[in-house]
Amino acid sequence: MKRSFLVAVFALVVTLPVRAAKDTVAIELPAEHTRLAPGPNLAAAQICVVCHSVDYIYMQPPLTDDQWRSEVLKMKNMFGAPISDAEVEPIVIYLLSQNGERQVQETSPAP
Amino acid sequence: MGEYDRRGSVAGRQQLNSRRHFMRMAATVGGFSLLGRTAAAITPERAIDLPMVNGKRALAAYPQKRELMVMTSRPVQLETPFSVFGEGVFTPNDAFFVRWHLAQVPTRIDGAAFHINVRGAVKAPLTLSVPELKTKFESVEIAAVCQCAGNSRGFFDPRVPGGQWGNGAMGNALWKGVRLKDLLNEAGIGAGAVQVRFNGADAPVLPGTPDFVKALDIDVALGEDVIVAYSMNGAELPLLNGFPVRLVVPGWYATYWVKMLDDIEVVAACDESFWMKPAYRIPDVECACIEPGQQNVPTVPINRMDVRSFITSVADGATLPAGQPQDVSGVAFDGGFGIRRVLFSTDGGKHWAETTLGKDHGKYGFREWHARFRPAAGERYTLQSLAVNSIGQSQRFSPRWNPAGYMRNVVEAVRVSAT
Structure with missing residues (x-):
């Protein structure tokens, strides 16, 4: 629990739906101000936030390296994330550092 | 059902969740976002701690919604705080859960052009x-x-x-x-x-x-x-x-x-x-379950819901007044055959009593049920409900397991004490 953490902010703009015209409904979603926390291979892991917010990572139970690898490969092979073969393990190491069953020592600078 | 009804932090969970500061959210006052303020301004913390590791969920009011639990912000996934189900048999639109799979959700829809x-x-x-x-x-x-x-x-x-x-x-x-x-x-x-x-x-x-x-x-x-x-x-x-x-x-x-x-x-x-x-597939076996680690089990698309029931009037950990009859109620539902009966236990399932079913809104909706018991001072009770549908299907007493985490329908427990 001593690892570093990020302070992130959900910008919660309480907005009502706008009736711009009859039958039109427009809403404004709260701005997303969550960021990946510092960790090994952070640069490689930035690909994650192209498609989803970081809470997808932190809400999971701590996962094993096999489980995180399987998630990364799912993103790469099934969801079309542009992740090269060489980037898979660095991203797994990052995810383990953030929410892994096997704790990984943070190293810096990232390789 | 844990601490769904409690807002804010609970000491025991605070420690457990201490590293999940990312879940903290900006307070908004009078519609003004505090975006850009320092972390110190991010108070009061509004969150619900689900009873699971990494279970802290910020509360936020999205457009057309009351405060719901933010599971993920992009794509948006919002969970209904469990206390809402005690408010009535129909879930208000502004409290209804939200689950999108892909991030490109239109935020402006012209109903005339659609x-x-x-x-x-x-x-x-x-x-x-x-x-x-x-x-x-x-x-x-x-x-x-x-x-x-x-x-x-x-x-x-x-x-x-x-x-x-x-x-x-x-x-x-x-x-x-x-x-x-x-x-x-x-x-x-x-x-x-x-x-x-x-x-x-x-x-x-x-x-x-x-x-x-x-x-x-x-x-x-x-x-x-x-x-x-x-x-x-x-x-x-x-x-x-x-x-x-x-x-x-x-x-x-x-x-x-x-x-x-x-x-x-x-x-x-x-x-x-x-x-x-x-x-969205389940093991192609009657229980839709496997042993953890079991491989290569054939699957089928998930389909009908199985039978479930919940106690909605009392939260886990509640203290009830002793010596007086207590009304306990909840909801039951199934995959469209209709609920026939709901049983109620105060002793963790050793003894069961019939409950009174509420108004029938049709075979697909929540069916309310009502029970009553008289707790004694100093005693602890494990309250449970067990629903049976019109074709005799009922809830499981031990939870099923499958790798995708689908179809939980175990008999749930609410632990209360009386003073």
Whole structure:
């Protein structure tokens, strides 16, 4: 629990739906101000936030390296994330550092 | 059911969740966002701690919504705080859970320009506006529970990856719309039709990500009660619940209830695109379960919901006044056969008593039940409810396990004491 953490902010703009015209409904979603926390291979892991917010990572139970690898490969092979073969393990190491069953020592600078 | 009803931090969980500061959210006062302030300004913390590791969920009021638990912010996934289910048998629209799969969700919908296509293996393709939908076809109303396949996934043991819901990824609403079969018959189903495929206006971020498309076998799609709904509890659907129209498949898991439905395609082959295979599948065995680690078990698409019930009037950990009769109530539902009876236990399932069922809103909705017991001072009770449906199916006493965390329906427990 001593690892570093990020302070992130959900910008919660309480907005009502706008009736711009009859039958039109427009809403404004709260701005997303969550960021990946510092960790090994952070640069490689930035690909994650192209498609989803970081809470997808932190809400999971701590996962094993096999489980995180399987998630990364799912993103790469099934969801079309542009992740090269060489980037898979660095991203797994990052995810383990953030929410892994096997704790990984943070190293810096990232390789 | 844990601490759903408690807002703010609880000492024991504070420690557990100490590293999840990212869940902290900006307080908003009078509609002004505190974006840009320092971390010190992020108070008071508004969150609910689900009783699971990494279970802290910020509370936030999204447009057309009251404060709900933010599971993820992009795509938006919001869980209904469990206390809402104690407010009434129908889940208010502004409290109804939200689950999107892909981040490109339109935030502006022109209801007049929105059209639904009925096409594919049909004799005459249709393009229908929402007003045409409302005026050209007979309308029907159905009370039905919409429940995420992964509702309660966070309580699986061992835990499984996925959306870490508590028990609040469900809701009961009165849906109004037109029968899907009337639309299909108007278009005329062509020879060789096998399934009907449904797509909504949401889209993936990357071109390589599979669009969220779901399919029903033609006999299911032609069922009397499958509707294209334009109204929810007497009002328009909130945008985040699929405005202007969504598919409603009563008795079936919410994965098929495609939101912002704009494309209905009759197809001549079984759809095996990503969201039908390998996603949203269950082990092809009667219990829909396997042993953790078991491999290569054949799967089928998830389909009907199984029987569940909840105690909604008392939260876990509550203290009740001793020596007085206490009313305990809750809800039960199943996959569309209808609830026949709900039993109630105060001793962790050693003894069961019949409950009184509330008004019957139809076989697809929440069915309320009521029980009463007299707690004694200093005693502890494990309250449980057990529902049985009209074909004799009941809840499990031990939780099933499957790798995707679907279909939890174990008999739940609420622990209370009396003073």
